[in-house]
Amino acid sequence: MDALSYLITGPMVYLSVGVLVFGMIYRIFRWLSVPASPIRLGIFPKTQGVSRTATVVRDTFLFPQVAEVNRRMWLMTVLFHFALLGVFVGHLRLLGRFPGILEAKMSESAHLAGGTMGVILLIGTLYFLFRRFKSPQKELSLPEDYFLLFLLFAIILLGDHLRLFGHIPFEVYREYAYGLLSFRPALPPALMDSPQKIVFVWHVFFANLLFVYLPFSKLVHFAGAVATNGIRRG
Amino acid sequence: MAVSISEQVRDLLKEKMNRQLLYYLDICARCGICKDACHIYRATGRVEHVPSYRAEVLRRVYNKYLAPLGRLRRDYGEVTEEDLQKMYEAAFTCTGCRRCMVYCPFGIDITWLISMEKAVLSSFGRVPEELSMLADAAVEKGKSIELYREIMAEQIKSYEPELRARTGMPEASIPIGEKGARVLYVALAGIHSILPAAIIFNLAGEDWTLSMFEAANYGYFSGETSKAAEIAKRIVDEAEALGVKEVVITECGHAFRVMKYLAGGWLKRDLPFRVRSIFQPFAEYLRDGRLKVHTQITEPVTYHDPCQLGRNGGVYEEPREIIKTICTDFREMTPNREKNWCCGGGGGLVAQTDLENYRAETGRLKAEQIKATGAKTVATPCENCRLQLALLNERYDLGVTITAVTDMLVEAVAVPAAKGETAEEISR
Amino acid sequence: MSEHNVDLELDLRGLACPLPVVKASKSIKDVPVGSVMKVVATDPGALADFPAWAKTSGNEILDIERNGSEINIFIKRMK
Numbered sequence: 001m002d003a004l005s006y007l008i009t010g011p012m013v014y015l016s017v018g019v020l021v022f023g024m025i026y027r028i029f030r031w032l033s034v035p036a037s038p039i040r041l042g043i044f045p046k047t048q049g050v051s052r053t054a055t056v057v058r059d060t061f062l063f064p065q066v067a068e069v070n071r072r073m074w075l076m077t078v079l080f081h082f083a084l085l086g087v088f089v090g091h092l093r094l095l096g097r098f099p100g101i102l103e104a105k106m107s108e109s110a111h112l113a114g115g116t117m118g119v120i121l122l123i124g125t126l127y128f129l130f131r132r133f134k135s136p137q138k139e140l141s142l143p144e145d146y147f148l149l150f151l152l153f154a155i156i157l158l159g160d161h162l163r164l165f166g167h168i169p170f171e172v173y174r175e176y177a178y179g180l181l182s183f184r185p186a187l188p189p190a191l192m193d194s195p196q197k198i199v200f201v202w203h204v205f206f207a208n209l210l211f212v213y214l215p216f217s218k219l220v221h222f223a224g225a226v227a228t229n230g231i232r233r234g
Numbered sequence: 235m236a237v238s239i240s241e242q243v244r245d246l247l248k249e250k251m252n253r254q255l256l257y258y259l260d261i262c263a264r265c266g267i268c269k270d271a272c273h274i275y276r277a278t279g280r281v282e283h284v285p286s287y288r289a290e291v292l293r294r295v296y297n298k299y300l301a302p303l304g305r306l307r308r309d310y311g312e313v314t315e316e317d318l319q320k321m322y323e324a325a326f327t328c329t330g331c332r333r334c335m336v337y338c339p340f341g342i343d344i345t346w347l348i349s350m351e352k353a354v355l356s357s358f359g360r361v362p363e364e365l366s367m368l369a370d371a372a373v374e375k376g377k378s379i380e381l382y383r384e385i386m387a388e389q390i391k392s393y394e395p396e397l398r399a400r401t402g403m404p405e406a407s408i409p410i411g412e413k414g415a416r417v418l419y420v421a422l423a424g425i426h427s428i429l430p431a432a433i434i435f436n437l438a439g440e441d442w443t444l445s446m447f448e449a450a451n452y453g454y455f456s457g458e459t460s461k462a463a464e465i466a467k468r469i470v471d472e473a474e475a476l477g478v479k480e481v482v483i484t485e486c487g488h489a490f491r492v493m494k495y496l497a498g499g500w501l502k503r504d505l506p507f508r509v510r511s512i513f514q515p516f517a518e519y520l521r522d523g524r525l526k527v528h529t530q531i532t533e534p535v536t537y538h539d540p541c542q543l544g545r546n547g548g549v550y551e552e553p554r555e556i557i558k559t560i561c562t563d564f565r566e567m568t569p570n571r572e573k574n575w576c577c578g579g580g581g582g583l584v585a586q587t588d589l590e591n592y593r594a595e596t597g598r599l600k601a602e603q604i605k606a607t608g609a610k611t612v613a614t615p616c617e618n619c620r621l622q623l624a625l626l627n628e629r630y631d632l633g634v635t636i637t638a639v640t641d642m643l644v645e646a647v648a649v650p651a652a653k654g655e656t657a658e659e660i661s662r
Numbered sequence: 663m664s665e666h667n668v669d670l671e672l673d674l675r676g677l678a679c680p681l682p683v684v685k686a687s688k689s690i691k692d693v694p695v696g697s698v699m700k701v702v703a704t705d706p707g708a709l710a711d712f713p714a715w716a717k718t719s720g721n722e723i724l725d726i727e728r729n730g731s732e733i734n735i736f737i738k739r740m741k
């Protein structure tokens with residue numbers, strides 16, 4: 001295996017997952033180490049107990065208010081994030097088999113479901129990117145916003161290619177992932193000798209970059225969203 | 235070596251950092267969804283009126299100096315005098331309505347960020363002169379109030395004939411600063427805020443006394459928290475000295491919110507009395523039959539939820555209950571309650587006389603909303619809102635009457651006024 | 663009647679919060695230093711508000727007259 005492919009799909013993965021994990025722990029610790037202001041200024045009407053929790057969960061994952069003021073953005077955001085979740089769950093199959101018939105079902109639907117979610121992600125990313133070229137999002141954007149969307153675009157584009165046109169059996173990727181988990185990273189021969197190798201290596205490369213950058217970017221919102229939504233209802 | 239503006243802002247930000255602020259600075263996705271919720275942006279379409287953009291300069295300093303890896307980012311420039319000016323305009327042209335917070339998918343409180351900007355600006359001495367001056371005068375009044383008790387009490391007596399006529403009660407009075415009363419009523423500067431409430435309190439047989447202070451808190455608007463606390467403390471001290479059970483705040487948005495939700499935090503103690511909005515006892519009087527409605531209003535009436543009383547203060551139902559009892563044709567605005575459009579007058583904007591045209595422009599959605607109800611009367615319990623609505627009434631030809639809820643209640647339950655004897659109409 | 667030479671008279675009767683003091687402090691800038699502005703108010707609170715405002719803004723209250731429910735305040739611009 002050539003050195004660059006090895007570095008990207010081996011050591012760099014460890015490094016970037018390490019940065020992701022420790023970076024996120026650091027970010028969460030940083031939030032919790034600053035005292036919260038005792039002044040609680042949630043929006044009324046306020047509810048308590050279970051119904052407050054339900055509202056916070058609903059606000060965090062569905063934010064229905066957004067649909068009232070910007071339907072398109074709401075649709076895109078919800079589709080994008082649920083597709084992201086789906087793709088994430090799909091990737092978990094790399095790390096092990098799902099129990100019982102779930103594995104067979106997922107395997108059966110992987111091409112269609114994974115492909116659909118991949119396309120949604122691609123469209124979503126492009127939509128988010130293009131709306132940032134227009135005022136007022138243009139002025140509101142920081143370079144980081146474009147950088148993140150570019151990274152996502154690259155990861156998703158390459159991932160979609162592998163999913164839809166790669167025709168490499170899933171077992172091959174799983175073999176690679178098991179190798180990573182047992183600290184003997186290597187690309188299986190079926191991938192090594194495939195013309196898709198280069199696509200795969202770049203997919204992993206951009207994903208690594210995202211992992212490294214994520215704890216230092218606005219994407220930490222995935223860890224803070226429940227808390228801020230809680231403050232609004234508190 | 236002189237400390238740069240950026241470094242000064244950084245140090246203050248560091249000193250005043252709290253968890254909420256850190257979350258908001260870290261996780262805003264800069265998606266801009268909040269723009270669709272803000273009446274100001276909706277009316278002007280200008281970038282600087284996008285809610286999250288109002289925190290742009292603050293965010294820049296944070297990203298450059300305090301965020302992890304901030305120093306690696308070369309794209310965040312130094313804060314200049316111009317940036318301070320930009321921050322000033324951002325902070326002091328927002329009404330603080332917090333409608334954006336209702337709609338932001340993360341629930342980010344832009345006004346929380348703006349409070350920080352105001353703290354920064356006040357450390358550079360950049361505070362709207364009018365707000366700061368009002369705050370100073372209020373603090374000063376607190377220091378010398380004892381000198382004025384007698385003369386104010388005497389002055390207030392000049393309104394007792396009218397009070398007695400409207401209540402039909404020869405013993406009706408306006409007690410001021412009286413020990414042992416159950417309720418301390420805090421009004422605004424102006425007899426129009428005292429007399430109608432006095433009529434109701436007397437008719438309902440309430441054991442009340444009038445505060446020597448007005449409820450408004452301009453330190454809160456100017457963002458000078460130490461002054462704001464000082465101003466609130468005058469009333470807290472007075473209530474404690476009189477030993478009242480309850481402080482009732484007049485029809486005013488921010489005054490109720492300040493006393494109920496902020497004052498305790500500023501003064502770092504629990505207040506030994508209950509704080510209620512005037513509507514809460516008034517609705518009770520009606521419910522308990524302590525007030526008898528003799529005249530109902532038949533013209534269509536609508537109600538404007540002041541942001542500080544509704545969305546930010548939690549008083550939605552009692553004013554509606556009162557209005558529905560005394561009016562036969564009540565019409566809701568759409569949207570209402572926590573989603574109601576801000577009138578454009580809050581945040582101390584009505585006190586800044588140079589913002590009149592801005593207020594007229596940014597009140598457009600409110601004006602359209604009022605028109606759509608077809609109501610002839612708009613009742614609203616905040617004097618800032620009423621001033622703003624009066625401006626909109628004129629600029630958008632709404633042809634409505636703008637009134638306080640208490641004034642309507644007085645017409646429904648008190649002895650009808652003889653000609654020329656009404657409390658003066660409130661004017662601009 | 664008061665003996666002051668009034669340069670500007672300001673009618674603040676029935677004004678909503680917080681306009682009385684805002685208007686007064688705007689208008690005092692329209693009279694020359696050393697001259698007198700008369701303010702007419704009906705708010706009992708004005709009896710304490712104006713002295714407090716004068717003190718913080720560095721102006722001087724010359725006189726306060728009470729006339730039924732009307733209050734006349736004479737303010738001398740000092741700076």
Ligand code: HEM
Binds near residue numbers: 084128221
């Ligand atoms: C609890 C989990 C999460 C929640 C509740 C959440 C919620 C949100 C919300 C409300 C927005 C703003 C609306 C928008 O710009 O579309 C947003 C933006 C975004 N989220 Fe998430 N998110 C979560 C997890 C993630 C994760 C794990 C990623 C990782 C890739 C991610 C990527 C993004 C991106 C790239 C944007 C910005 C789109 C743009 O720049 O316009 N989100 N998220």
Ligand code: SF4
Binds near residue numbers: 341
């Ligand atoms: S404040 Fe909320 S709605 Fe506004 S840009 Fe930030 S995340 Fe989006």
Ligand code: SF4
Binds near residue numbers: 284288327330335576
């Ligand atoms: S608080 Fe109100 S005025 Fe201020 S930015 Fe938010 S929506 Fe706009």
